[in-house]
Amino acid sequence: MVGVVEDYEQAKADNETYWTWRKSVGGQQPQLHPPVEPHPDWELFRAINPTALQAANSAAAEWFQGRVAFPALLETVLIYASTLPNDQEGAEKHWAAVCKQHGLHHTKQLSASQVINPTQGKGTANGKAIFAKPGNLSNFWLTEYLKWVGLRWAGFTRLIRDSKDRKIYVLAPNQLDWHDHRGIREEFRRLMVGSGGAIQLDVLAALRYTRAVLDYAAVTQSERLLTQIFGSHQGVNRLVYGLDSAYYKNLGQSAAVMNIARIGLPAWVQPRVRQDIQLYQNMIDEHIRIVRNLDEKRGEDYELLRLYRDFLSTNELTALLAFTDAYSGFVIQRDKLAPQFTVHHLEVIMSSIAPPLSKITQSRGFRNLAYAIRMATVEAHRRNLKRNQGRYDVSYEVRYGLGQELLRKSAYPNEFITALSEFIHDYNAENARMRERLERQGYSQPRGARSDVSIKDIDELLALMDEYRDPQMIASLLVAYGYASTFQRDETYTPDSDAEEVTEPVSSDGDDDNSPEAE
Template sequence: MYQRYYFVPKATGTFTDTLLAFGLAQILADIVDQIQGPDTSQVVLEDQGGYFRIDAGVDILEDWPDRLHPWDRLPYLLGGRQFSTHPPEAPDILTRNADEDWEQFRRYIEQRKVLSDQKIVGQELTQALTDYKPRPDWTIATYLADFRMQVQGIHNKLALQWHLTCQTYLALNVRTILGMFASLNASVDEQMEAWRQQVGKAFLHLITASQVFNPHMGKGQNRAKANKLTMGNEKVFWLLEYLKAVGLWLAAAPRNATNANLRKTYVLAPRYLALRHHKQIFHKFLDRLWNDTAVKMDIIATLLYTQVLLDYSVEKDALGLFQVRRVSRLISGMDVATYQQLSANAYTMMNLAFLGLPDWMPDIRSPAEVREFKAILEEHHERIRAIDESRSDGYQLLLRYRDFLSGDELDALFDFLADYGRFLISELERDHYYIKPFSETHLRRLVEMSQPKLSPILQSQGF
């Protein structure tokens, strides 16, 4: 278990595996930073097909777990009636107050409206709102604290148990985590049993599985052997669930649909991604992704993340991110879970899907190529945002465009553009001049980038 590389099998085929991978990556980074110095870790997540490989950047040595000092990675989430105060058994635990996050967001919106009424826009507006902005991950805190998601209690049990066990059993916790992912054949059950025997009955070794961390699981008739039919929750080893919770804070973007009583959670699917780059990129993405209608929000999430990724590569002079010069080298796309409120007290997971990222430019070698790609993305972003999803024609258009994004097939784009042309004429006849055409230059370049073999046809004077 003392090695450089660790392995997270894709056992469920859902974003549960991704959350585990991000959670493990963060714990490895914390270990390296404690031993070798702050901000020295170079942890990388790699998708190897049937599993994630986590590169710790250095070999984790056998004596490291014994040299660690206790630390809190998950905050104990305050907010609501049930969790209004610190747990008495852990007065020094790391906390986060979701009610304060909500209040900060309300102040931000109020101030934004005041400044907008004063005709303050652009960069001046951004600067004036700096002190009012909520934290980038405020939606994660409020999402977990929403009683209808039924996860705050589970999350806080995980945060509290980590805090308390680390006072005595920190090395055991760390070694158990390392052992669970030391190889693809590692037995979680064996590691769990070894942990339970050393700790005894002082702490629980199993915890209820939440649909927030495990969208494929939930309350129901779940039995490995069909010898009884009973209603109950699934139980999982608490350290596994702890890693999923850590991963959620790192890689999830929860949002609300504005046209239905839906919650959507977007989880980034990495292909080859350095954790230190990811954190900066994802915080900027969270900051810019707002609630929208259900289908449009799916599209905007993928377009926006790609824009933020390109911005970051130029701002940080980090074009080396694109090691084989494609966006898809870094990110596969996004898993998205849709939760429907079926009762006054609970959201229920209704659908799991996968969204691809726009991967139209095969070669990204220079800032000029980044700017070209960004200009195309921004045009698509503006055209999509102007489509009204509440109308049947707008809804169908958005579905077609989402199909194009997810499949990256030109035929789907041509189908969308044919319908968009009819839609554009119809809207202009209604004097809806905010609906604009796609530019010929950008469409031509998109087709050339997606299918280079079509370039001679597009460049022909007769075309």
């Protein structure tokens, strides 16, 4: 049945060939053309085969036999979908009459496959506590068929990295046009290559779907789409509420649903004019670099990913600051700097979720203190890296743990002021010693010297604390800005790290295909 049924074994072979090639070329794949592309629906094939194969085939067979009476079949669909809730009873009666008239086999209900019915696993669901033998739940065959079709056109599935557990995502549309959806869907599938950890996949799916919306809007210049996402506090959420997800734990012959949730899209993506699209594309790329750099198998990284996912789903300042607080201690714990947020991009996010904060973040005193924290931590660490040694005339002490100390003391205003004052004293004293030494050595304009914190800077910060009466928030903002980068792109992010660090997950189709792992 060429053109009707796909060849599973051929799709499997093409997928293996692609990932073998990708592993062999490493980071060069953007400049090279693969010998073969994986089938765009390969992951769906693998999710269906073999555990859900019978259920999918049964639903498809019911639909396929209706081709001889397609107008009546279409009428059944319209009866079913013409009301909300759906008129399932009316559709069943109409289809029964059609089958009788055309001599078709009439199957009233099919077993509800858990792949597309995560809340309807094997068991019993009754309104009263009565005895019943546990068994599969059933649904009207048309309902099951439309769910399989919906999984293909509005769903996305991936295996969890280094396991046979699976995540399935389904769009929750708000005001999304079907034509735009198809274009965005193709771009999203292109961006979501490879796999990741369970939480990491949630975050990447939300970020990359948003990136796909922006990419599609930039290419098509669709006035209808641009009108929907521009000039709204909802941003891309005006098109899609988010992604509903189900986590399936592999149990060998079957899978059990462990979690059902909704992942929100970044509500801070709020373009106002066409030029804003490029800004938000860069911002999302920055967030993706940070998320990709976290390894979910490590406890600290796991907690960071969890905090970031909370921020995506809630769009609240407290959730963002919880992540930036924790991430500040992560940035300089390695022999190289981890990817950083940029100050400008942080300002855009904070102005969209908490506009009154601009008075704090635009204060000259606040920015100078954030500069001092940055120069004593991430910037001092960056200069001490082997590849940067000798590039600067000045090298300062790295204040490891400064951000964590300020955050700990921020619960008590007096202790926070004391800790901040001690830091300013040590910072300015080190600057003075360095200037004196450089003057003796004859350096008139040393490369890499840093500015002092002034009395006016301190006064401005204290005035902000008196006005807002929230030292913990101000401390979190200081640390977030202090550990962010002022460069448009983090200097430490080398071109080699542009290559996507992805993994083609292990097969779950029952015949271990030894799928290769990518870069």
